[in-house]
Amino acid sequence: MQVKPMRANPGGEIEAGNVVGRDRLIKEIWNALHVQSVVMVAERRIGKTTVVKKMRSGPPAGLRLIYNDVEGLSTPLEFVEAVARDVESLLPAVRQAGSKFRRMLGHLGGIEIGGVLKLPPQMSPNWKDLLRATVEDLLDHCPDSFHVFVWDEIPLMLDKIRSSAGEQVAMDVLDVLRGLRQKHSRLRMIYTGSIGLHHVLSGLREAGHANAPTNDMRTIEVTPLDRDDGRMLAQALLLGEELQCSEPEETADATAEEVDDIPYYIHQVVARMRAVGNEASAALARSIVRKALVDAQDTWNLAHYRDRLDGRYGPDRLTLVLAVLDAVGAAGEPLAFDDLGHRVRSTVPREKAGSDFVRDVIDGDDEKLRKLLTSLERDHYLCRDPHTGHYRFRFSLIQRWWNMKRGGA
Numbered sequence: 060m061q062v063k064p065m066r067a068n069p070g071g072e073i074e075a076g077n078v079v080g081r082d083r084l085i086k087e088i089w090n091a092l093h094v095q096s097v098v099m100v101a102e103r104r105i106g107k108t109t110v111v112k113k114m115r116s117g118p119p120a121g122l123r124l125i126y127n128d129v130e131g132l133s134t135p136l137e138f139v140e141a142v143a144r145d146v147e148s149l150l151p152a153v154r155q156a157g158s159k160f161r162r163m164l165g166h167l168g169g170i171e172i173g174g175v176l177k178l179p180p181q182m183s184p185n186w187k188d189l190l191r192a193t194v195e196d197l198l199d200h201c202p203d204s205f206h207v208f209v210w211d212e213i214p215l216m217l218d219k220i221r222s223s224a225g226e227q228v229a230m231d232v233l234d235v236l237r238g239l240r241q242k243h244s245r246l247r248m249i250y251t252g253s254i255g256l257h258h259v260l261s262g263l264r265e266a267g268h269a270n271a272p273t274n275d276m277r278t279i280e281v282t283p284l285d286r287d288d289g290r291m292l293a294q295a296l297l298l299g300e301e302l303q304c305s306e307p308e309e310t311a312d313a314t315a316e317e318v319d320d321i322p323y324y325i326h327q328v329v330a331r332m333r334a335v336g337n338e339a340s341a342a343l344a345r346s347i348v349r350k351a352l353v354d355a356q357d358t359w360n361l362a363h364y365r366d367r368l369d370g371r372y373g374p375d376r377l378t379l380v381l382a383v384l385d386a387v388g389a390a391g392e393p394l395a396f397d398d399l400g401h402r403v404r405s406t407v408p409r410e411k412a413g414s415d416f417v418r419d420v421i422d423g424d425d426e427k428l429r430k431l432l433t434s435l436e437r438d439h440y441l442c443r444d445p446h447t448g449h450y451r452f453r454f455s456l457i458q459r460w461w462n463m464k465r466g467g468a
């Protein structure tokens with residue numbers, strides 16, 4: 060296939076026509092959307108938003124995608140406001156025609172500033188009705204198409220709602236959305252996010268709220284690029300940056316392989332090649348990756364793989380999480396559960412356990428350890444060999460970084 064040259068742009072907007080690969084994944088998502096809504100899970104920076112943007116450039120006939128990055132929102136009312144703005148910008152007629160939402164707003168005293176919809180805080184108690192009204196307006200006015208709301212980074216919004224208003228309110232948002240999905244057969248949603256909902260809602264689940272607010276949705280993981288696509292992206296970037304290269308195939312191969320075919324890091328490697336000279340080679344790719352793993356400026360933003368653990372696992376489980384990742388990182392091969400348990404128990408002294416959870420695991424509670432490992436799998440740190448069930452790091456790049464950072468390499 061002809062490779063189209065592309066400039067390296069790590070973390071930047073990628074035009075739909077420049078998105079490499081993802082066709083199989085996108086087909087899988089469209090297929091799922093025929094029947095149900097989708098949770099797209101993935102590690103940070105793996106390319107979720109880029110996938111959604113490519114989807115937006117060519118949805119199948121009869122299907123409309125409505126995208127919003129909701130990461131910055133922190134109350135249910137702000138969320139309703141964002142959804143209503145999206146609906147009204149799509150369908151100005153809804154606004155003029157005296158929609159359910161606008162009628163409700165009239166009663167409640169909603170305002171518009173400079174033509175922009177603004178819901179004042181006193182409407183907070185009505186957020187559920189307002190949300191239902193605006194979504195139903197859309198469906199009522201467009202009876203012939205399917206509507207897919209894409210809420211990018213919705214777990215981050217829910218986390219903020221949880222912090223400001225409590226976990227029950229975060230759960231209410233998901234419950235109302237689930238209710239809407241169940242009521243309307245032409246409504247679909249895509250939730251994307253790099254923190255799993257299991258973190259946002261863990262407290263509630265432990266408190267016995269059994270209703271799973273997303274168990275009607277299909278979970279689809281965004282993985283790194285396929286091998287061939289990783290190589291093709293590297294080739295496109297090497298060409299786009301006009302780097303001289305005596306062995307282009309070997310160089311593209313090494314560039315993609317060194318970073319586990321994660322497109323963001325492929326862009327980073329090539330951007331760095333351009334920054335240091337005019338030439339590219341496999342050896343240079345390897346050397347750039349080695350340096351990035353110990354870069355004090357952390358230009359690849361790797362520190363978050365460690366930093367985010369504090370918030371996600373809290374002081375009562377953190378010691379154990381670090382011990383697990385240290386053990387798996389240092390091992391030369393995937394570890395069996397018993398072996399991993401033994402290594403972890405021998406490194407965390409009981410008197411330093413610091414919490415009942417850690418103490419229980421040290422005292423032999425395998426169930427708790429398994430639960431923790433499952434959480435680390437869902438967070439994309441670990442994965443299991445499909446044949447043996449043994450544990451290893453999900454990405455070799457992150458394992459290498461972890462070992463350097465934690466002094467085990």
Ligand SMILES: Nc1ncnc2c1ncn2[C@@H]1O[C@H](COP(=O)(O)OP(=O)(O)OP(=O)(O)O)[C@@H](O)[C@H]1O
Pocket residue numbers: 068069070071072073077078079080081101102103104105106107108109110253292322323324326
């Ligand atoms: N399919 C692709 N083709 C080319 N470049 C890509 C592709 N996917 C991702 N990238 C590169 O990786 C970067 C990160 O991608 P993207 O923003 O889609 O990831 P994300 O998973 O949404 O990240 P975040 O967790 O920060 O929201 C992009 O800016 C781009 O440089």
Ligand SMILES: [Mg+2]
Pocket residue numbers: 107108109211
């Ligand atoms: Mg994103």
